[in-house]
Amino acid sequence: MAATSNTRQRNPRGQGDALRSDLVQSAISRIDETNDVTALTLRGIARQANVSAPAIYHHFATLPMLIDAVLAESFHQLERIVHEAILSESNPVDALTAAGRAYVQFGWQHPARYRLMFAATGYAPDAAQVFTLVEELFQRCVMSGKSASTDPHRDTFLLWVAFHGMATLEKPGRSDYLRLGPLDRLQLVETTVERLACLHP
Amino acid sequence: MAATSNTRQRNPRGQGDALRSDLVQSAISRIDETNDVTALTLRGIARQANVSAPAIYHHFATLPMLIDAVLAESFHQLERIVHEAILSESNPVDALTAAGRAYVQFGWQHPARYRLMFAATGYAPDAAQVFTLVEELFQRCVMSGKSASTDPHRDTFLLWVAFHGMATLEKPGRSDYLRLGPLDRLQLVETTVERLACLHP
DNA sequence: TGTACATCAGTGAACGCGCGTTCACTGATGTAC
DNA sequence: TGTACATCAGTGAACGCGCGTTCACTGATGTAC
Numbered sequence: 001m002a003a004t005s006n007t008r009q010r011n012p013r014g015q016g017d018a019l020r021s022d023l024v025q026s027a028i029s030r031i032d033e034t035n036d037v038t039a040l041t042l043r044g045i046a047r048q049a050n051v052s053a054p055a056i057y058h059h060f061a062t063l064p065m066l067i068d069a070v071l072a073e074s075f076h077q078l079e080r081i082v083h084e085a086i087l088s089e090s091n092p093v094d095a096l097t098a099a100g101r102a103y104v105q106f107g108w109q110h111p112a113r114y115r116l117m118f119a120a121t122g123y124a125p126d127a128a129q130v131f132t133l134v135e136e137l138f139q140r141c142v143m144s145g146k147s148a149s150t151d152p153h154r155d156t157f158l159l160w161v162a163f164h165g166m167a168t169l170e171k172p173g174r175s176d177y178l179r180l181g182p183l184d185r186l187q188l189v190e191t192t193v194e195r196l197a198c199l200h201p
Numbered sequence: 202m203a204a205t206s207n208t209r210q211r212n213p214r215g216q217g218d219a220l221r222s223d224l225v226q227s228a229i230s231r232i233d234e235t236n237d238v239t240a241l242t243l244r245g246i247a248r249q250a251n252v253s254a255p256a257i258y259h260h261f262a263t264l265p266m267l268i269d270a271v272l273a274e275s276f277h278q279l280e281r282i283v284h285e286a287i288l289s290e291s292n293p294v295d296a297l298t299a300a301g302r303a304y305v306q307f308g309w310q311h312p313a314r315y316r317l318m319f320a321a322t323g324y325a326p327d328a329a330q331v332f333t334l335v336e337e338l339f340q341r342c343v344m345s346g347k348s349a350s351t352d353p354h355r356d357t358f359l360l361w362v363a364f365h366g367m368a369t370l371e372k373p374g375r376s377d378y379l380r381l382g383p384l385d386r387l388q389l390v391e392t393t394v395e396r397l398a399c400l401h402p
Numbered sequence: 403t404g405t406a407c408a409t410c411a412g413t414g415a416a417c418g419c420g421c422g423t424t425c426a427c428t429g430a431t432g433t434a435c
Numbered sequence: 436t437g438t439a440c441a442t443c444a445g446t447g448a449a450c451g452c453g454c455g456t457t458c459a460c461t462g463a464t465g466t467a468c
Contacts, residue, residue: 019411054458057457058410188358192397195359242421244422255423255446
């Protein structure tokens with residue numbers, strides 16, 4: 001089934017840039033729906049956006065540059081999601097767990113895209129923004145006496161590695177990968193936070 | 202630089218299967234050297250093995266079946282490495298740390314291949330063998346009174362998730378991904394094991 | 403208000419490439435008699 | 436021991452495909468006068 005070939009409405013004069021974000025969104029839809037990073041082709045993205053392939057070159061010089069834009073947007077999404085999770089809780093310990101849950105669920109909901117984000121090298125600055133968000137939160141846990149950590153920077157990294165591991169694993173509920181049975185993985189995030197963050201000091 | 206096109210020595214009569222394992226090894230070399238999963242093409246593997254592309258069809262019906270063989274071999278390698286690490290230590294707690302270190306280093310040494318192993322669905326049985334190795338070891342930690350875990354199955358999973366997260370991250374020493382500075386990541390494996398496995402009860 | 407022109411957001415056809423796969427073949431090696 | 440033949444591990448040429456990219460173009464929309 002090819003995408004419906006509705007002729008896309010042409011953008012009015014000053015708003016040619018509208019297609020730019022449409023293309024990024026189309027690329028995100030494509031990788032999320034197919035769950036396959038190899039579906040991220042220039043022609044495939046053009047089809048998804050109901051546009052001819054050469055039209056892309058008005059907005060991106062090459063396919064890798066379009067994918068760069070997809071990655072930047074994805075890191076922004078992830079940061080926003082984690083940030084909102086943190087704001088949703090009033091005390092820092094609950095916020096830390098909420099951040100972990102939000103992070104992990106982002107990975108489960110967009111597996112191929114999440115993998116692409118961390119397979120690509122050169123995204124240190126974008127990843128670091130999310131990391132910093134968690135680090136500042138963890139500092140608050142320590143300062144409020146809820147964590148016995150003596151090395152918050154290192155322990156934030158330990159936490160983040162565990163979140164990353166959970167996010168990278170197959171979404172739970174599909175099959176019992178590793179014969180894990182009915183483990184509630186969101187509950188596991190909480191346990192991981194308790195132990196790695198040295199809570200209940 | 203293309204591979205040298207030395208004409209490969211033809212296998213004697215009864216030993217046509219020798220090419221089969223050569224092809225698997227060539228595929229592994231290719232993904233490990235290029236660190237790029239898209240380098241795993243049938244023609245590329247044939248070039249690496251100094252063989253014409255159609256020769257592969259004497260041994261594998263399709264390219265995905267060759268890649269299946271690569272994955273099976275890779276899981277065997279990982280299991281062997283972790284098993285040897287466990288055997289190298291006499292007490293179960295040290296063995297648990299050694300297993301974690303060995304696991305994580307496998308991921309760092311073969312990044313693209315490790316990602317491929319866990320991106321592919323349908324490898325639960327192979328992954329489960331490694332998991333079971335760690336689980337049995339952890340049971341021994343609990344029985345010997347070194348771990349206060351009340352749910353070894355779940356806690357093995359927590360450990361394994363953390364190992365997986367560490368293995369998936371960029372090999373340390375290249376650049377300071379996430380501005381982590383001089384964190385010794387192998388030391389971090391030890392700390393992670395201590396906390397997630399409830400050691401020093 | 404009318405008209406010539408510039409701008410701009412695209413399109414359609416074509417290119418060369420590497421891919422997976424198929425097909426007819428080749429030539430050395432073992433086996434039957 | 437000699438020879439005809441079957442087996443077998445490959446090879447070389449060709450196919451159709453989707454890809455990224457280039458090029459000349461089109462036609463609606465705004466602007467100058």
